[in-house]
Structure formats: structure tokens, C-alpha cells
Amino acid sequence: MHNFELVTPNSVADAVSALSGEDAQPLGGGQTLIPTMKQRLAAPATLVSMGGIAEMVGVCVDDDGVMVIGGATTHAQVAADASASYPALAALAGQIGDPAVRNRGTIGGSLANNDPAACYPAGTLGSGATIVTNAREIAADDFFQGLFETALDEGEIITSVKFPIPEAANYQKMLQPASRFALTGVFVASFAGGVRVAVTGASNEGVHRWSAAEAALSANFSADAVPEAPSADDLISDLHGTPEYRANLVKVLTGRAVAAAG
Amino acid sequence: MTSVSMTVNGKPVSGDVEGRTLLSSFLRDGQGLTGTHVGCDTSQCGACVVHVNGQAVKSCTMFAAEAAGAEVTTIEGMANADGSLGTIQQAFQDYHGLQCGFCTPGMVMSAAALLAENPSPSEAEVRHYLEGNICRCTGYHNIVRAIMAASGQEVPAVAAE
Ligand SMILES: Cc1cc2nc3c(=O)[nH]c(=O)nc-3n(C[C@H](O)[C@H](O)[C@H](O)COP(=O)(O)OP(=O)(O)OC[C@H]3O[C@@H](n4cnc5c(N)ncnc54)[C@H](O)[C@@H]3O)c2cc1C
Ligand code: FES
Ligand code: FES
Numbered sequence: 001m002h003n004f005e006l007v008t009p010n011s012v013a014d015a016v017s018a019l020s021g022e023d024a025q026p027l028g029g030g031q032t033l034i035p036t037m038k039q040r041l042a043a044p045a046t047l048v049s050m051g052g053i054a055e056m057v058g059v060c061v062d063d064d065g066v067m068v069i070g071g072a073t074t075h076a077q078v079a080a081d082a083s084a085s086y087p088a089l090a091a092l093a094g095q096i097g098d099p100a101v102r103n104r105g106t107i108g109g110s111l112a113n114n115d116p117a118a119c120y121p122a123g124t125l126g127s128g129a130t131i132v133t134n135a136r137e138i139a140a141d142d143f144f145q146g147l148f149e150t151a152l153d154e155g156e157i158i159t160s161v162k163f164p165i166p167e168a169a170n171y172q173k174m175l176q177p178a179s180r181f182a183l184t185g186v187f188v189a190s191f192a193g194g195v196r197v198a199v200t201g202a203s204n205e206g207v208h209r210w211s212a213a214e215a216a217l218s219a220n221f222s223a224d225a226v227p228e229a230p231s232a233d234d235l236i237s238d239l240h241g242t243p244e245y246r247a248n249l250v251k252v253l254t255g256r257a258v259a260a261a262g
Numbered sequence: 263m264t265s266v267s268m269t270v271n272g273k274p275v276s277g278d279v280e281g282r283t284l285l286s287s288f289l290r291d292g293q294g295l296t297g298t299h300v301g302c303d304t305s306q307c308g309a310c311v312v313h314v315n316g317q318a319v320k321s322c323t324m325f326a327a328e329a330a331g332a333e334v335t336t337i338e339g340m341a342n343a344d345g346s347l348g349t350i351q352q353a354f355q356d357y358h359g360l361q362c363g364f365c366t367p368g369m370v371m372s373a374a375a376l377l378a379e380n381p382s383p384s385e386a387e388v389r390h391y392l393e394g395n396i397c398r399c400t401g402y403h404n405i406v407r408a409i410m411a412a413s414g415q416e417v418p419a420v421a422a423e
Contacts, residue, residue: 030323030328038303038304049328098308099318100308100320100323100394101320103317103318
């Protein structure tokens with residue numbers, strides 16, 4: 001790993017100014033960034049740790065019933081602290097990687113990374129959440145822009161994420177046992193205004209909504225209403241599964257999520 | 263180089279680190295605590311698991327400077343005060359929970375974190391909790407049995423018996 005300077009600010013304002021330097025990058029839990037740096041696929045000059053910024057840690061529900069999760073909150077904390085108010089999201093966080101990864105990895109790091117097989121992008125897009133940064137608010141529908149691409153600008157920090165809480169929701173993850181990421185995963189959330197279905201680990205374009213299923217489930221929220229599997233065109237092909245296998249998984253996991261959401 | 267201080271196995275320690283110094287390197291190269299093993303470069307094997315402020319973390323995937331001021335426990339801190347094996351370590355010996363022993367420090371540290379959270383886990387919960395600890399030798403059954411024994415519960419038979 002190339003050397004760098006580690007900065008540990010304790011406010012968002014200090015972090016933003018530290019990030020204005022040349023080749024500076026936020027450090028969340030490091031569960032993606034550190035292995036990437038070991039491979040020299042990333043070589044920042046400065047890492048700005050989010051870990052000491054108290055205002056970016058925690059889970060709460062605001063007066064409008066919206067759940068707000070600080071950008072530096074670990075997966076383990078969300079699994080524990082969101083379980084009463086948004087159990088489907090807590091369960092998603094509790095299925096990420098393994099206990100040691102969950103004790104360090106953060107929601108902000110996961111969303112900023114936007115791995116095509118990651119879990120949080122599905123929960124965030126499926127909930128219609130809003131990503132709050134030091135500069136602005138970005139709707140999940142505008143945030144995810146393809147493989148490892150997001151709407152974030154250089155040096156922009158995810159300070160929190162706001163989740164409207166659905167009436168019913170569930171995440172189904174088909175585990176890729178070697179990486180422990182999702183081989184394919186589906187997050188379904190039913191709101192008074194309609195149903196959202198977000199799919200991860202399937203498309204070469206990254207996390208996306210399955211609109212045919214959203215329309216069918218908005219009319220009839222039952223596992224029988226899930227439409228035929230989506231087209232396999234442009235789905236991921238690797239040694240773990242063909243595009244056709246993944247297309248079928250999208251359908252099956254959507255049905256299971258609806259059944260489990262109840 | 264900057265100086266970093268933390269408590270390791272109850273003793274205050276400090277040392278000079280670079281930004282990139284991993285907690286695993288600080289413990290092994292800086293403190294001579296070579297019980298913490300490094301088995302991969304991809305954060306997947308769990309041989310390096312230690313506790314930081316009571317939580318299991320992969321010491322290869324955390325910078326030493328991030329542990330400034332923390333309470334760190336490594337496998338060297340798991341023995342009893344008189345130097346005899348701690349309960350979990352003894353159970354690994356009794357139930358043949360290791361062969362080459364490379365994964366064992368991480369297994370014991372993960373097991374200790376599990377039992378602190380959940381003192382009487384089911385066999386399925388033990389297996390699930392160990393998802394991030396890879397063993398190339400044992401086939402896991404005896405590791406699971408050792409942890410069940412260490413928790414004071416009945417030890418399940420394995421399929422081969
Ligand atoms: C063995 C293993 C298994 C895993 N399994 C899963 C899984 O099943 N599902 C899953 O979804 N993920 C999985 N992960 C990834 C894990 O969830 C990571 O925690 C996550 O992808 C990155 O979060 P982090 O906080 O560790 O970020 P880091 O690794 O620190 O950073 C990742 C990227 O985000 C940027 N960043 C970090 N914080 C912020 C912020 N607040 N604002 C803006 N940018 C930021 C960094 O600059 C970097 O580019 C796994 C990882 C490992 C090692
Ligand atoms: S050495 Fe493999 S996970 Fe740390
Ligand atoms: S005993 Fe050899 S790797 Fe587990």
C-alpha cells in the first residue's frame with residue numbers, strides 16, 4: 001500500500017476542508033477501501049476518517065416518522081438500533097458480510113462505493129430514501145449512476161440518509177458464499193402510494209428498480225402477482241451465475257420478499 | 263511517522279506509525295504479538311480478528327492510528343492470569359478444534375465476541391457467526407463443538423460420528 005496522511009477530524013466542517021486538498025478521500029470503515037489500497041487500485045494522498053465525527057453516527061426517527069441514519073453509522077449499529085422502527089432495513093444491515101465487517105463498515109461508505117452486488121443500495125433505492133451530503137440532498141432515484149458510480153462530487157460527504165418507513169418491506173439476498181455479497185438481492189417496500197422493488201447483483205448497470213413488478217404489486221401486493229422474470233439482456237454473467245439464472249432469481253426473490261413482508 | 267498509544271491486553275503501549283500502518287502490523291511487528299495472524303490480502307479470512315473496545319474487527323482492515331486510545335485484546339490476552347489456557351482455548355484443545363492452527367487465533371477471538379453477545383448460542387448461530395473466519399483444515403465441525411462446549415452447553419454430535 002502506498003503511504004498517505006491520515007486525518008481524523010471531529011466535525012463535518014473540518015472534514016470538508018481536509019477533503020479540499022489534492023487527492024484526498026473519505027475513509028469510512030475501510031472495509032472496501034483498505035483492500036482496494038492494498039491492491040494499489042486506490043492511492044490517495046490523504047484519507048479523512050469519518051469515524052470521529054459524532055454528528056455522523058446514530059439512528060433516530062424524526063417527527064415526520066422518517067428514519068435518519070448518520071453516514072458513519074456501522075452496519076452493526078443499524079442492525080441493532082433500526083430493528084424496532086424499520087426491521088427490514090435492520091435485517092438487511094445484519095446480513096452484510098460477517099460480524100467483523102459489520103462492526104466497521106458504514107452506510108455512507110457502502111452507498112458511496114455503489115458496488116453492483118452490495119446490499120444497502122437496494123435498501124436505499126427500494127425505500128425511496130434521500131442521501132444527505134454536506135452540500136445537498138439527493139433522491140436515491142438520482143444517486144445511483146451505474147457500476148461504482150454515484151451523483152457524489154469529489155470531496156462530497158454523505159452525512160446522513162433519510163428513510164421513509166414503509167408499511168411492509170423485506171430484503172431477500174441469495175448469498176454468494178465466497179464474497180458474502182449478494183449473488184442477487186431484491187428489496188421490496190410497500191407504501192400507501194405504491195410499491196417499490198429494487199434489485200442488486202443482477203444488472204451490468206448496477207442497482208435498479210423493476211418497474212413491471214412495481215406496477216403489478218402496487219395493484220395487488222401478493223406473491224402471486226409477481227410478473228414473469230425480467231429479460232436477461234444486460235444482466236451480469238460470471239462464474240457464479242448466468243444472466244438467465246439471475247433473471248429467474250429476481251423473480252423468485254421478489255416473490256419471497258413479498259411473502260415475507262406480509 | 264506519528265506516535266500512537268492504546269491499551270493492548272490491559273497494558274498501555276505506544277509506537278510510531280505511518281498512515282498506512284495496519285493494526286495487524288502494529289501488533290505483530292511493533293509489539294511482537296505474533297499470535298494475530300494475517301492470512302489474506304482481501305479482508306476475507308478472519309485470521310487477524312482482534313477486539314477493539316470489545317468488538318471483533320479484522321486488524322488487517324483497520325489502520326493502527328484509528329485504534330488510538332482504544333482497548334485492544336488479542337489472542338495473547340485470552341489466557342488465564344497464571345498462563346494456563348482460557349476456557350475457549352482449552353475447549354479448542356479438548357475438542358480438536360484446530361489442525362495447523364493458522365486460523366485459530368481469529369476463531370477464538372470471534373468465538374469470544376459471540377459468547378459475550380450471546381452466551382448460549384445454538385449450533386446454527388455459531389456457524390453463522392463464524393462466516394468471516396475461514397479454516398482450510400478442520401472442516402469446522404470440531405470448531406463448532408469446541409465453542410458449544412466453551413459455552414457450557416451440550417456438544418452436538420457431528421455427521422461423521
Ligand atoms: C468480507 C467482506 C464481505 C462483505 N460483504 C458485503 C455484503 O454482503 N453486502 C454489502 O453490501 N457489502 C459487503 N461488504 C462491503 C462492506 O459493506 C463495506 O463496509 C462497504 O462497502 C464500504 O463501507 P466502509 O464504511 O467500509 O467504506 P470505506 O471502505 O471506508 O470506503 C468506501 C468508499 O466510500 C467512500 N466513503 C466512505 N465514507 C464516505 C462518506 N461518509 N461519504 C462519502 N464517501 C464515503 C470512500 O472514500 C471510498 O471510496 C463486504 C466487505 C468485506 C470485506
Ligand atoms: S488477514 Fe485475512 S481477513 Fe485479515
Ligand atoms: S486449523 Fe488450519 S486453517 Fe484452521
